[in-house]
Amino acid sequence: MCGIIGYTGNANAVPKITKGLSVLEYRGYDSVGIAARTEDGVRTVKCRGRIGMLEEKLEKDPIVGSQCAIGHTRWATHGGPSDINAHPHRAGRVVLVHNGIIENYKELKSALQKDGVSFLSETDTEVAAAVINACYAQTGDPKTAIRMATAKMKGSYAFGILFDEFPGEVWSARCGSPLILAKAKDGYYLASDMTALLPFTKEYCCLEEGQIAHLMPSGAELFDVDGAEIVPVWSVTTMTPESAQKGGYAHFMLKEIYEQPEAIEKSVSPRIINGLPDFSADGIDASFWKQVKNIQIVACGSATHAGLAGGHVLESVAGIPTASYIASEYRYHPPIAVDGTLVIVISQSGETADTLAALRYAKSKGLPTLAIVNAVETTIAREADYRIYTYAGPEIAVATTKGYCTQVTVLYMIAAAIAHSCGRIAEADAKEMVRSILEDAPEAIREMLTQTERLREIAAKIVKKDHIFYIGRGMDYAMSQEGALKLKEISYIHCEAYAAGELKHGTISLIEEGTPVIAISTEEALYDKTESNVREVHSRGAHVILLCRDDAKNPQLSADEVVLLPTKSDAGLLFASLTVVQVLAYEVAALRGCDIDRPRNLAKSVTVE
Numbered sequence: 001m002c003g004i005i006g007y008t009g010n011a012n013a014v015p016k017i018t019k020g021l022s023v024l025e026y027r028g029y030d031s032v033g034i035a036a037r038t039e040d041g042v043r044t045v046k047c048r049g050r051i052g053m054l055e056e057k058l059e060k061d062p063i064v065g066s067q068c069a070i071g072h073t074r075w076a077t078h079g080g081p082s083d084i085n086a087h088p089h090r091a092g093r094v095v096l097v098h099n100g101i102i103e104n105y106k107e108l109k110s111a112l113q114k115d116g117v118s119f120l121s122e123t124d125t126e127v128a129a130a131v132i133n134a135c136y137a138q139t140g141d142p143k144t145a146i147r148m149a150t151a152k153m154k155g156s157y158a159f160g161i162l163f164d165e166f167p168g169e170v171w172s173a174r175c176g177s178p179l180i181l182a183k184a185k186d187g188y189y190l191a192s193d194m195t196a197l198l199p200f201t202k203e204y205c206c207l208e209e210g211q212i213a214h215l216m217p218s219g220a221e222l223f224d225v226d227g228a229e230i231v232p233v234w235s236v237t238t239m240t241p242e243s244a245q246k247g248g249y250a251h252f253m254l255k256e257i258y259e260q261p262e263a264i265e266k267s268v269s270p271r272i273i274n275g276l277p278d279f280s281a282d283g284i285d286a287s288f289w290k291q292v293k294n295i296q297i298v299a300c301g302s303a304t305h306a307g308l309a310g311g312h313v314l315e316s317v318a319g320i321p322t323a324s325y326i327a328s329e330y331r332y333h334p335p336i337a338v339d340g341t342l343v344i345v346i347s348q349s350g351e352t353a354d355t356l357a358a359l360r361y362a363k364s365k366g367l368p369t370l371a372i373v374n375a376v377e378t379t380i381a382r383e384a385d386y387r388i389y390t391y392a393g394p395e396i397a398v399a400t401t402k403g404y405c406t407q408v409t410v411l412y413m414i415a416a417a418i419a420h421s422c423g424r425i426a427e428a429d430a431k432e433m434v435r436s437i438l439e440d441a442p443e444a445i446r447e448m449l450t451q452t453e454r455l456r457e458i459a460a461k462i463v464k465k466d467h468i469f470y471i472g473r474g475m476d477y478a479m480s481q482e483g484a485l486k487l488k489e490i491s492y493i494h495c496e497a498y499a500a501g502e503l504k505h506g507t508i509s510l511i512e513e514g515t516p517v518i519a520i521s522t523e524e525a526l527y528d529k530t531e532s533n534v535r536e537v538h539s540r541g542a543h544v545i546l547l548c549r550d551d552a553k554n555p556q557l558s559a560d561e562v563v564l565l566p567t568k569s570d571a572g573l574l575f576a577s578l579t580v581v582q583v584l585a586y587e588v589a590a591l592r593g594c595d596i597d598r599p600r601n602l603a604k605s606v607t608v609e
Contacts, residue, residue, distance in 0.1 A: 002087070002099040003029065003073040004179070005196050006160040006170045009187015009217050013037075014063050017071035020189075020196040021051050025598060029073035031086035034058075035095045035162060036069035042095050042162050046072075046086040067187075067217070068168045070160040072097035078105070079122025089126040091117075092133035093164040098125040099192050100156035100177040108152065128153065136163065142171050146212055147227055150175065156353065158192055158207075170215040174207045178351045178379060181205045181213055181220055183234065188215040194375070195394055198241045205232040206382075237376075239394060251596045253397035253490070257582050258449060261442030263402040264575075266391040267409050268438045275431040277417040282388050284370075286421040289414075293340025295322040296367075297411075298330050298358045302404045302485060303346040308478035309574065310411025317425065317433070318418040327354035331361040343369045344411075348395060348403035350378025359383060372410050374403055388414075397597045399490050401582050404482065405445075405575065412437050412571065433571070440572035447566050448579040452587070455580065458545055458561050459587035462516040463491075469510070470497040470581075471537075472520040473530050475574065479520055483581030490599050491589040500533040513541035518584070521548040522565060522573040534558045547580050549573065 003024030007016045017034050032054045033046025043063055047053050051073070063069075072087035078101070079085040087097045102108070105124035112130050113119075119126055131152055136145035142163050150157070156176025163171065172179055172190050182189040184201035190213065191197050197204060207213055210225035213232075222232045249255035271279055279285075295314060297307035307324035314322040325335065327345070337343075343362040347355045350373040359380060362369050371384030374392045381387045390406035413434070420430035462468060468487060470480035480497035487495040498507050500519065511517070517537045521530040527548070535558045538544045546559035549567045556562050565576040589596050 002075050002097075002192070003196065004070070004097050004099055004158060004160050004190065004192040005072075006070040006097075006172065006190040006215070007187060008068040008168055008170050008215050009184075010067060011186040013066045013069035014058065016189075016200065017069045018051065018055060018058070019199055020191060021054075021071045021073055023196045023199065024073050024191075024193060025051060030076050030081035031074045031083070032072065033074075033086045033088050033097075034063075034069055034071040035088040035090075035097070036063045036066035037162060037167050038063060038066050042090075042164065044088050044090060044095065046088065047083050048081050048086060068162070068170060070095070070097050070162060070170060072160075077101055078124045085121045085123050087125060089121065089123065089129045091126060091129035092137065094129050094133040094136060095162040096125065096129040096132065097160045098128055099158040100175075102128050102153050102157065103155035104153065105155075124155075128157065128159070132161065140165075142166060142169075143212055143214065143223060143227065146171060146173050160190055168217055172207065172213045172215070174211065175209055176353065176356070179207045179213075181207065181215070181222075181232065183220065187217055188220050190215060194237055194239060195396070198237075198239055202237045202239070203234050204237055205234050209379075250590070251397065251586075253399055253401060253586055253596050256395055256397055256401045257579070257586065259393065260402045260405045260575075260579070261445050263390070263392040263406050264409050264442050264445075265438065266393075267406045268413060268434070270391075271413055272434055272438070275434060276420060276427065277413045277430065277434055279388065279413075279417060282386070284386055284388075286417070288386075289418040289421040291340055292320060292342045292418060294338050295320055295342050295344060296335055296337070296362075297322065297324040297344045297346065298327050298355060298362070299324065299346040300327045300352050300354050302400045302482060303348065303352075303355070303407060305478060305482040305485065306404050306407035306411065307344070307346055308481065309408050309475060310415070312475045312478060313412055313415040314418070318415045318422070319424050320418055325358075327352070327358040330358040334361065334365075337365065337367055341367055343367045344372060345369060345380060345384065346372045346407050347378075347380050348374045348390075348392075348400055348407070350375040350380040352380070356380055356383070372407055374406065398599055398602050399486060399585075399596075405578060408574070408578075409437060409441070436569035436571040440569045441575040444566050444568070444572035444576040445579045448576050449583070451563070452583055454563070455583045456587045458563075459584055459591055461543070461561070462545075463588050463591045465514070465516050466494060467510070468493055468495040468516045468518065469507070470495065470518045470520070471500040471503065471530075471533060472497075473500050473526045474523050476520040476522055476526075476530070476577070479574070479577050479581065480518075482578070483518065483520070483585070486581055486585035487588060489602060490585055490596050491592055491594055492600070493588065500530050503533055503536060508536065508540065511537050511540045511542050515542045516545065517542040518545045518581075519547065519559070520577050520581075521546065521552070522570075522577055524549065527552060531555075531558055547577050
């Protein structure tokens with residue numbers, strides 16, 4: 001979603017802000033802006049479009065002598081992309097940037113208009129600035145004004161604020177949306193994402209819900225929800241600027257696809273003792289798994305698909321009834337929770353608003369919660385009862401690859417842990433599961449990455465199609481859903497996934513001459529059934545691309561294109577098919593000239609509901 005960066009100190013603020021904004025590009029945005037304090041007051045420069053356009057404006061008319069500034073990349077919610085709707089927004093003596101949504105902005109706006117306040121933009125953010133300005137006019141004190149104003153607001157926010165009468169100071173507040181403070185030798189920073197701070201420092205402090213921060217060149221003050229001053233607790237991140245660079249790859253997405261074997265190994269290795277799954281380092285011992293009788297997995301997007309794949313393993317191996325739920329629906333139609341229910345929430349960013357809301361709902365009902373997250377400095381990681389980090393490292397591309405990969409990896413390990421601790425599988429079988437995920441899965445990914453030329457050839461045959469379908473059964477249906485999402489989100493081709501057995505109940509009417517159908521068949525027991533469905537669509541003119549086991553019998557007889565997957569183990573097959581659908585989507589998008597790392601209308605961390 002929207003990206004925020006702020007700085008105050010003894011150095012030139014403008015290049016720091018533009019650098020931070022460039023790092024935040026991956027979050028997705030349609031406009032960009034900066035507000036910088038100068039000797040003549042606060043000057044704002046903003047525009048619709050990319051950061052390069054802002055930099056062109058600043059080159060033509062530079063901001064000189066500023067050592068305090070805030071910047072913003074906007075992902076449109078209220079009001080379309082435009083120069084006027086771009087942040088920062090000014091209201092009276094307040095300039096503000098905002099990530100989140102003020103849900104009651106219409107009521108607040110109406111009340112302000114009755115008091116004679118006029119508005120230039122369509123945004124809820126300008127309304128927030130006006131509310132703070134009205135409170136500031138009453139009190140003359142930034143902290144009191146922010147507390148008064150935010151008490152009137154409903155929704156989520158992370159604010160970076162400049163007050164005209166307080167030069168060299170940046171104020172901030174958060175509720176629902178992430179915000180991080182940082183300190184360096186040359187001053188103090190704030191940002192919505194740790195990656196934006198890495199070019200400047202590694203020392204950070206996360207704002208908690210309801211807290212207000214006051215940054216000055218000489219120090220930082222932090223206030224709790226009651227307004228009392230508290231001492232910031234500074235930590236040092238293990239992330240590095242180099243980890244957020246492309247490393248010679250054409251796109252971050254491609255780099256992250258190739259990083260998946262290492263990400264799996266990093267996620268699995270620390271959780272093995274004597275060949276068996278062990279989560280004691282995560283604060284979870286074997287007795288915890290014995291209490292689990294039912295699992296609800298809650299997530300959004302690709303993380304939901306990871307939950308579907310992991311759910312198959314949890315049920316088939318561990319014998320635990322498992323269901324995956326879309327986080328945005330979970331609170332409104334909550335499933336029945338029986339004794340022994342564990343709620344697992346999955347989020348790469350750890351800040352996904354719908355998933356966070358679902359987590360809080362589950363906790364309010366007294367259900368134990370376990371978070372599977374990648375980013376350590378995040379709200380979901382802090383608020384869950386238990387947490388397991390995926391150790392995927394920074395994922396910059398909007399479309400997740402290694403994030404999804406490691407989420408499935410952790411669920412696979414959880415299934416092995418539950419099955420073994422509850423005596424549902426023998427020790428030897430548990431060790432084999434662990435070995436297969438640690439060894440076969442990375443090996444399968446690396447093997448499939450040697451076939452990129454072949455996959456590019458297949459991509460060239462479907463690149464101009466308007467509609468593409470994925471089909472599969474069981475685990476392959478779950479993978480089909482992820483494959484379809486990957487293809488449509490980065491190539492903009494309409495693509496849907498269907499359970500192969502359901503084709504004849506309506507969907508097959510969409511098949512016509514040349515329609516691409518990508519069929520996945522990795523489960524030996526289901527191969528004949530899936531092959532029958534492949535024949536059905538092929539006979540009706542579909543161009544069939546079949547992803548199947550390398551020991552399948554005569555797959556070329558029913559498909560136009562065949563991609564063979566290494567059949568060492570179920571884990572190997574799972575991640576081999578994952579690699580193919582990721583690379584295929586990437587190659588199609590590349591051939592279409594799409595903005596692969598930053599697909600239109602999408603954001604990396606969706607921090608609004």
